[in-house]
Amino acid sequence: MSSYPHPVSPSGTPLASASALTRGRSPGRSTGRAAVRAWLAARDNALFDRVATRHWPGGDALLPRLSRAADHGVLWFGTAAGIAALGRTRRSRRAAVRGAASLAVASAVINTLGKRTVRRPRPLRDAVPLMRQLRRQPFTSSFPSGHSASAAAFATGVALESRAWGAAVAPLAVAVAVSRVYTGVHYPGDVLAGAALGVGAAFAVRGLVPTRDQFPAPGRPHAAAPELPDGRDLVVVVNAESGSAAAQAALVRDALPLAEVVECAPDELCATLEKAAGRCAALGVCGGDGTVNRAATVAAAHGLPLAVFPGGTLNHFAYDIGVETVHDTCRALASGDAVKVDIGRFTPGPGGEGRGHFLNTFSLGVYPELVRIRERWSPRIGGWPAGVLAAYRVLRGERPLTAELDGRRRALWLLFAGNSLYQRVGPTPGHRQDLADGLLDVRLVHGGRGPGLRLLAAALAGPLSRSPFHAAVRRGELRVAGLAPGTLLAYDGEVAPAPREFLLDKADEALVVYRPRG
Numbered sequence: 078m079s080s081y082p083h084p085v086s087p088s089g090t091p092l093a094s095a096s097a098l099t100r101g102r103s104p105g106r107s108t109g110r111a112a113v114r115a116w117l118a119a120r121d122n123a124l125f126d127r128v129a130t131r132h133w134p135g136g137d138a139l140l141p142r143l144s145r146a147a148d149h150g151v152l153w154f155g156t157a158a159g160i161a162a163l164g165r166t167r168r169s170r171r172a173a174v175r176g177a178a179s180l181a182v183a184s185a186v187i188n189t190l191g192k193r194t195v196r197r198p199r200p201l202r203d204a205v206p207l208m209r210q211l212r213r214q215p216f217t218s219s220f221p222s223g224h225s226a227s228a229a230a231f232a233t234g235v236a237l238e239s240r241a242w243g244a245a246v247a248p249l250a251v252a253v254a255v256s257r258v259y260t261g262v263h264y265p266g267d268v269l270a271g272a273a274l275g276v277g278a279a280f281a282v283r284g285l286v287p288t289r290d291q292f293p294a295p296g297r298p299h300a301a302a303p304e305l306p307d308g309r310d311l312v313v314v315v316n317a318e319s320g321s322a323a324a325q326a327a328l329v330r331d332a333l334p335l336a337e338v339v340e341c342a343p344d345e346l347c348a349t350l351e352k353a354a355g356r357c358a359a360l361g362v363c364g365g366d367g368t369v370n371r372a373a374t375v376a377a378a379h380g381l382p383l384a385v386f387p388g389g390t391l392n393h394f395a396y397d398i399g400v401e402t403v404h405d406t407c408r409a410l411a412s413g414d415a416v417k418v419d420i421g422r423f424t425p426g427p428g429g430e431g432r433g434h435f436l437n438t439f440s441l442g443v444y445p446e447l448v449r450i451r452e453r454w455s456p457r458i459g460g461w462p463a464g465v466l467a468a469y470r471v472l473r474g475e476r477p478l479t480a481e482l483d484g485r486r487r488a489l490w491l492l493f494a495g496n497s498l499y500q501r502v503g504p505t506p507g508h509r510q511d512l513a514d515g516l517l518d519v520r521l522v523h524g525g526r527g528p529g530l531r532l533l534a535a536a537l538a539g540p541l542s543r544s545p546f547h548a549a550v551r552r553g554e555l556r557v558a559g560l561a562p563g564t565l566l567a568y569d570g571e572v573a574p575a576p577r578e579f580l581l582d583k584a585d586e587a588l589v590v591y592r593p594r595g
Contacts (some may be wrong), residue, residue, distance in 0.1 A: 168238060180230045204261075230276070232246045266457050305413075308335045311410070314360070314361065315362075350372055359381060394569075414484065424579055427568075434584075438568070481557070494518065495509070519550050
């Protein structure tokens with residue numbers, strides 16, 4: 078038995094935590110370790126008494142309510158919804174999802190391992206004013222604090238994606254952590270340990286699903302482009318009906334006062350781009366991936382560098398070249414930083430005429446039908462509900478298509494061709510580190526029962542792999558034939574009738590695009 082006396086708080090309350098931390102130790106344990114434990118327990122209890130007996134203006138009304146609001150993560154899931162709704166950017170949505178995922182991991186670790194590993198009694202509440210105490214007192218182990226872990230995990234996860242939102246959430250997380258001591262349900266040591274576990278959970282999630290800034294934007298091959306710091310000789314064409322294009326156009330006008338900004342309807346887009354190409358040194362575009370696709374085709378044909386201002390819903394191409402905001406593009410314009418990228422092609426093009434181009438992806442099978450149904454219903458019920466409805470209908474009622482690939486006939490749920498190799502971002506493909514690799518990222522999901530499981534297996538398997546359900550290869554070209562009349566294809570989010578047969582290939586380094594360094 079240790080020779081050290083049982084510590085007592087300044088208020089005379091016996092410190093149960095000290096005995097909890099030393100209980101069960103063999104007599105042969107080092108007295109030095111016991112002394113350290115006793116000293117830490119005494120400091121922990123002294124700090125608890127100091128917080129419990131101190132009156133903070135407004136604390137009695139606010140902190141207990143805040144502590145109750147954080148029960149079961151309700152406060153944080155509500156905050157995540159607010160960030161996603163108010164932010165209105167992909168970065169904000171990523172921050173909200175990452176915060177919620179980090180919270181879920183922290184909560185699972187705390188409840189399955191943390192509280193079962195260390196059994197520490199809750200503090201004695203004699204010194205805590207009754208009006209501060211929670212109506213429902215927790216009965217699990219005091220160590221570590223689950224509320225503090227959730228708060229720290231959520232705030233850290235949000236900050237890893239968006240520093241601005243992280244700074245906004247941090248004071249709320251600190252207040253929740255303090256409230257656990259203020260209401261008398263945790264010692265300060267419990268709170269600190271929980272916060273440390275929460276931060277660790279957020280970084281563990283980042284290890285599994287990297288943040289966007291962990292992937293370098295494509296930096297090769299570098300291309301020379303004119304420096305246009307104020308927008309002189311730049312014409313920016315804005316699709317007035319694309320996502321947030323109207324708001325982004327206002328930002329472009331403020332940041333580039335000498336640029337010509339032209340807004341047009343979708344059916345006037347191609348003609349407007351052709352006219353703009355004849356009177357500029359660089360062509361700018363503001364809209365979604367479909368709009369950028371059209372602008373890229375015109376820019377490549379006229380030998381003009383392209384400045385992309387993300388203004389759509391997803392903006393895959395812009396994000397893959399390292400552009401998330403208007404400011405990113407303006408930085409690249411000011412310094413003349415640009416890279417060359419490949420353009421994917423399918424010949425003949427939509428409807429069997431001309432040549433079609435894609436910057437991101439091309440597909441046959443269930444995805445074009447999914448896009449068609451989603452676009453039909455999204456104006457009525459919203460984008461996400463329409464996507465869920467489309468997925469349900471497609472996976473429930475569709476049949477696999479039949480096609481000849483390089484002369485071999487196959488049944489397929491999906492043929493996907495990416496313009497350059499899509500790397501994993503966590504468990505799913507979603508980022509390209511090189512947009513000028515000269516190859517197509519081809520993935521096939523074979524026909525058969527259970528299309529949903531087959532598509533999920535293909536997504537989880539990643540590039541350059543094979544299974545009974547799918548195949549993934551890199552090709553310079555692919556010939557497709559034998560398609561039934563009425564088959565649809567999708568390219569960069571657009572849907573069109575597919576020709577009976579066509580060739581998929583690439584135009585290597587055909588487009589120069591502004592992108593910021595670093």
